[in-house]
Amino acid sequence: MKVKIRFFARFRELLGTDIIAEPSAGTALSGLIREIAGKNQEGYDTIFDEHGAFREFVILMRNGKRVELADAGKVTVADGDEIAIFPPVAGG
Amino acid sequence: MFSERERERYKRQMMLFGDEGQERLKQAEIFIAGAGGLGCPVSLYLAVAGVGTITLVDNDVVELTNLNRQILHYDRDIGKKKTASAEEKLREINPDITVKVIDTTIDATNVDRLVGTADGIVDAMDNFLTRYLLNETAHKKNIPFFHGAIRGLYGQATTIIPGLTPCFACIFPNAPPKEVFPVVGVTPGLIGMIQATEVIKYLTHDGKLLAGRLFVWDGREARAEEIGIGRNPACPVCGKRRAASTKKRKS
Numbered sequence: 001m002k003v004k005i006r007f008f009a010r011f012r013e014l015l016g017t018d019i020i021a022e023p024s025a026g027t028a029l030s031g032l033i034r035e036i037a038g039k040n041q042e043g044y045d046t047i048f049d050e051h052g053a054f055r056e057f058v059i060l061m062r063n064g065k066r067v068e069l070a071d072a073g074k075v076t077v078a079d080g081d082e083i084a085i086f087p088p089v090a091g092g
Numbered sequence: 093m094f095s096e097r098e099r100e101r102y103k104r105q106m107m108l109f110g111d112e113g114q115e116r117l118k119q120a121e122i123f124i125a126g127a128g129g130l131g132c133p134v135s136l137y138l139a140v141a142g143v144g145t146i147t148l149v150d151n152d153v154v155e156l157t158n159l160n161r162q163i164l165h166y167d168r169d170i171g172k173k174k175t176a177s178a179e180e181k182l183r184e185i186n187p188d189i190t191v192k193v194i195d196t197t198i199d200a201t202n203v204d205r206l207v208g209t210a211d212g213i214v215d216a217m218d219n220f221l222t223r224y225l226l227n228e229t230a231h232k233k234n235i236p237f238f239h240g241a242i243r244g245l246y247g248q249a250t251t252i253i254p255g256l257t258p259c260f261a262c263i264f265p266n267a268p269p270k271e272v273f274p275v276v277g278v279t280p281g282l283i284g285m286i287q288a289t290e291v292i293k294y295l296t297h298d299g300k301l302l303a304g305r306l307f308v309w310d311g312r313e314a315r316a317e318e319i320g321i322g323r324n325p326a327c328p329v330c331g332k333r334r335a336a337s338t339k340k341r342k343s
Contacts, residue, residue: 008246008308008310008317009243009246009308009310010243010244010246012310012313013312056265056266057264057266057267057268057269059263059264059319061319061320064319064320065320065322066321066322084319086308086319087268088241088248088264088268089241089242089243089246089247089248089268089273090218090219090220090241090243090267090268090270090271090273091129091218091241091242091243091273091275091280092126092128092129092130092131092215092216092217092218092219092240092241092242092280
């Protein structure tokens with residue numbers, strides 16, 4: 001199965017974007033992101049805290065729909081999914 | 093009614109909005125929270141478009157480090173209050189409108205009074221805490237909240253209409269970490285133009301608003317994208333309100 005991961009903004013700088021992953025069936029959304037982000041420590045650290053949990057401001061979308069961070073460990077990915085991971089910005 | 097001078101000034105945009113749309117702009121009051129990177133371009137363009145009353149709030153003093161992006165403030169204004177500096181430029185660029193400035197920090201104790209009877213709030217803040225406060229006020233007063241934020245070459249914007257769209261707290265339940273953010277003036281310029289366009293469309297009833305959609309700009313990649321955003325039924329700001337208004341309608 002193929003899943004597309006799209007990082008935005010700062011996440012994109014550190015981790016690239018439009019990454020095609022081929023996870024095995026039953027892979028949880030959080031596990032997939034953790035694995036891909038793990039390829040760059042700084043990138044990983046901007047998304048996950050020291051306990052491996054999503055930083056609370058991260059916005060996670062699956063096929064254009066918001067996934068609550070608390071549910072990312074339960075939601076499994078499916079073939080053709082598009083996952084977007086976005087850090088809101090705060091400057092003005 | 094328009095003076096000859098106003099007719100001439102707004103001639104080219106009245107081709108778009110007609111007398112009626114221009115009159116709506118003239119009768120409107122827009123509250124702009126912040127006279128910084130976003131607040132400068134937003135207030136400048138709303139002023140020249142003929143928004144009748146612009147209320148601009150800021151508490152800061154112009155510093156040299158502001159001048160790469162805060163385009164209403166000039167080198168000679170360093171040390172002046174941002175409100176005084178902005179007021180002077182806005183009045184000069186369009187003497188046919190009313191410009192009100194308030195030199196204060198927006199907080200929970202004054203936000204209601206400051207926003208007053210404005211027809212909309214423009215988010216030109218640099219922090220999430222005040223944004224949450226403005227979002228709540230917009231919902232209390234049932235007026236739109238035009239959100240914009242930037243960092244470096246990245247920006248985001250959305251138009252929040254109480255009762256219709258997800259609110260700011262639905263979209264961003266948690267604030268990103270506080271920081272001294274990097275920025276080049278073009279980014280708040282661009283995001284500010286999205287916000288000002290939204291205000292003009294909202295007031296003139298023209299076009300389709302950026303409602304229920306988060307516009308995301310990546311200047312580094314020169315890509316603009318949209319993230320669909322949904323309402324949080326348990327949202328502490330608009331969740332209750334929705335429940336209350338539904339109940340009311342049913343009864």
